[in-house]
Amino acid sequence: MKSLIVLLMxxxxxxxxxxxxYEQGMTKALELLEANNYNEASNLFQRIATAExxxxxxxxxxxxxxxxxxxxxxxxxxxxxLKAQTSKAQEFLNTANSFTSENVYxxxxxxxxxxxxxxxxxxxxxxxxxxxxxxLYEGALALExxxxxxxxxxxxxxxxxASFFGTSTAPYCQEIERAISLFPTFTPATxxxxxxxxxxxxxxxxxxxx
Numbered sequence: 001m002k003s004l005i006v007l008l009m010x011x012x013x014x015x016x017x018x019x020x021x022y023e024q025g026m027t028k029a030l031e032l033l034e035a036n037n038y039n040e041a042s043n044l045f046q047r048i049a050t051a052e053x054x055x056x057x058x059x060x061x062x063x064x065x066x067x068x069x070x071x072x073x074x075x076x077x078x079x080x081x082l083k084a085q086t087s088k089a090q091e092f093l094n095t096a097n098s099f100t101s102e103n104v105y106x107x108x109x110x111x112x113x114x115x116x117x118x119x120x121x122x123x124x125x126x127x128x129x130x131x132x133x134x135x136l137y138e139g140a141l142a143l144e145x146x147x148x149x150x151x152x153x154x155x156x157x158x159x160x161x162a163s164f165f166g167t168s169t170a171p172y173c174q175e176i177e178r179a180i181s182l183f184p185t186f187t188p189a190t191x192x193x194x195x196x197x198x199x200x201x202x203x204x205x206x207x208x209x210x
Contacts, residue, residue: 022052026192029061038069049092057192060105061097063089064194067112082120086113105194106138110152111136115157135156148182151175152197156204173208178203178210 025048032041042065049058066089070082090113097106111133117125118133137154144150155175162169183198 015092018041022048022055023192025051026058029058030192033065033068036068036072038065038072041065042069046092054099056096056099056103056106059092059099060109060194062092063109063113065097066092067109067116070116077120079120082116086116089113102143102146102203104144104150107136107140108194111140111157130161134146140201146182146186148186148201149194149197151179152183152201152204155179159204169208173205176205176208180205 025044029041029044029048033045042062045058045061045065049055049062052058066085070077070085070089089109093109093113094105097103100106114125114129114133114136118129122206133159137150137157140150140155141147152175155172159169159172162172179197180201183201186195188195
C-alpha cells in the first residue's frame with residue numbers, strides 16, 4: 001500500500017511538473033507574441049507543440065504567429081514568400097484541427113489565411129475564397145454567437161466587402177458596438193485560450209464614426 005501511495009505521488013508530481021512547464025512555456029511564448037517577436041514566439045510554440053502532442057493550442061498559436069508575421073511584413077511580400085509562409089501556417093492549423101472538432105478559433109484562423117490571399121490578389125483569389133471566408137465566420141458564429149472576437153472578425157470582413165462594392169457599412173458598425181459590449185464579460189475557457197481584439201474593436205468603431 002505504501003509503495004502504491006509513493007508511486008501515485010510520483011505520478012502526480014510528474015503531472016504537476018509537466019503542467020508547470022507547459023504553463024511557463026505558454027506564458028513566455030504569448031509574451032513574445034505580444035511583443036511582436038514573431039520568430040522567437042513561433043519557435044517556442046513549436047517546441048511546446050512537440051511536447052504537447054495532443055493539445056491543439058500550441059499548434060494554433062504557431063499558425064496565428066505566422067499569420068501575424070505576414071500581416072506585419074505585408075510590404076515585403078512576394079507570392080513565393082507568401083506561399084511558404086501560408087503553407088507553414090496551414091500545416092500547423094491542420095494539425096491543431098486534428099485534435100479538436102468544430103473549433104471556432106480554427107475556423108477563424110482558416111478564414112484569416114484565405115483573407116491573406118484575397119488581399120494579395122483579389123482578382124485572382126477573391127471569387128473562389130471570399131465565399132469560404134464568409135462561410136467559416138458564419139459557421140463559427142453559429143457555434144458561439146456571442147463571442148466578441150468572432151463578431152469583430154466577421155464585421156470587419158463584411159465592412160471590407162461593403163466598402164469594395166460601395167454599400168453602407170453602418171450595419172457592421174453596429175456589430176462592432178455589440179462586440180465591444182460583450183468583451184468585458186467574455187471569459188476564455190483557459191488562461192491560454194485565444195482572447196484578442198478588444199483594442200482593435202475600439203479603433204474600428206472610431207473609423208465608423210469618422
